[in-house]
Amino acid sequence: MSDMQARYAADPAQTRGRVYRPSASPTRNEFQRDRDRIIHSTAFRRLQHKTQVFLHHEGQHFRTRLTHTLEVSQIGRSIARALRLNEDLAEAVALAHDLGHTPFGHAGERVLAEKMAPWGGFDHNVQALRVVTLIENRYADHDGLNLTWETLEGILKHNGPVVGGASKHGQDIGAALAEIPASCGLMPETYASLEAQVAAIADDIAYNAHDIDDAARAGLLTIEDLVDVPLVGTIAREVLDLWPLLDRKRQMHEVQRRLITRTIESVIAEGAERIAETDLKSADDVRQAGRMLIGFPAEMAAGEAELKRFLFAKVYRDERVMVPVRESEAVVERLFDAYMAEGDMPGRWGAAFRSAADQAKQARVVGDFVAGMTDPFALDEYSRLFDERPDFR
Structure with a gap:
């Protein structure tokens, strides 16, 4: 631990570890490695084309999920530094906190939460955990980003302890964590770092x-x-x-x-x-x-x-604001229903749907696929499936 850090700050040398043992790094501590893995992930790059509040067509200077995330990261580092906490962990959690967000902002999340309700539910914090542990699949020897326990804890408890067995949007936390080996021992009911x-x-x-x-x-x-x-x-x-x-x-x-x-x-x-x-x-x-x-x-x-x-x-x-919100909700709803009916998804997503053991597993494949979409990709898929383009104006 740095001499500048308080005794109650998270210490990268004392991390509870990762699921897979990484090679040693002579230049970076464990939380810095988490930050770098998040920044270089596909999910992070997609944030540049996901809505914050105002849709992309309304102007080039409105915040996207990416610019919002960068602002959160900067503010988080400033506060952590002043309180003598570990800036790298604060930054890693800030950079990852919105990786589970759907296209079209909270409108997309509301639709997925409703559609996934019979199949365990949907919540963007839990989805971010799925992204960094299961969905990102670029490493040669494991799925996910293989982040430290402390970063995963921060993602899961972004809004505080998870009590009552369900997330803010009603996702079954126990069932969700059971699918994620890296979540073992995250203690959802306690406070985060x-x-x-x-x-x-x-x-x-x-x-x-x-x-x-x-x-x-x-x-x-x-x-x-x-x-x-x-x-x-x-x-x-x-x-x-x-x-x-x-x-x-x-x-x-x-x-x-x-x-x-x-x-x-x-x-x-x-x-x-x-x-x-x-x-x-x-x-x-x-x-x-x-x-x-x-x-x-x-x-x-x-x-x-x-x-x-x-x-x-x-x-x-x-x-x-509500006119494009309602249009975007309809896009996400129709995409979800079409995929559930036909399983017509490209690449590994279509293969995963076809090999899913039951309808609940199929729904989770569809939920993962839709949640990961950027706004433009969702619109392209909508045009492909329905031969029309939504009018957000």
Whole structure:
């Protein structure tokens, strides 16, 4: 462990290991190797063509899953460094956290969760675990990326402990983990490492700020819309007072960057206080702490929840967003139904469907295939199967 790291930080020299023993690396620690494997994976590259909120055809400057992931990674490293945690593990978890997302953002996930409900369910965090342990298949001697236990734990518990046997979207966790040999002993009911908690809060910070930015770019928000919104309203008023005549785009960027800075600084201060109160002596103590140790202070948490509600009503459910959402949901639904009926999938996916032992196994093959699609590939498949192209406008 580095002398700069706290005693409760994850130590790559003390990792619980990998399923397959890798060759030694003279230049990288184990968490750095995880980061590199994720970045070089096919699933990571596909994120550049997966929707965050606004579809690709609506403009070239909106966030995609890839640009969002990179922003989360940067924020996660900043927080981890300030709290003397392991930056490499925080970065690895951040880079992997959205690998299980479907095409067309949360719209695709909602459809797959509904379609897969009779067959064990679907959840993007669990799907990310499947991606890095089963679906990526480029290595000569094993499937998956063969990541460390700590990175896998962070992916599984991205939203906190998994209790009650089911994920947020209703996927049967026990059944899902039974299919993944690398998940042995991940202890889904305990808290994840501080580094994984940092990656999770970085996700919230990133999408709150960039959804405001993208919504303004799309013409759904103005800075005046924000002045009475908790958490961001004070910042919006500051910017208007300081630069009332500044170009609107630059005003909104100033709001965004100030929001990111203030939330990061508050999370660092709150995390340091909670850690001190808990008297952690090791990384394992974090898992038994009984609460999340990285989070927003209470007043900011309440404001952040209000900001989310505002964005849900003002942006995510705006009819200009919902028209392409409904179209994309129909695309994913029709693709899933067609594959289940005919098994008409290319390459190894079609072969896996035909060799599946039962309908539940077939459904999981279809779910894996659809979840891995980029937006453009899903549209191409839709055109191939139905000889038509959806109108997202």
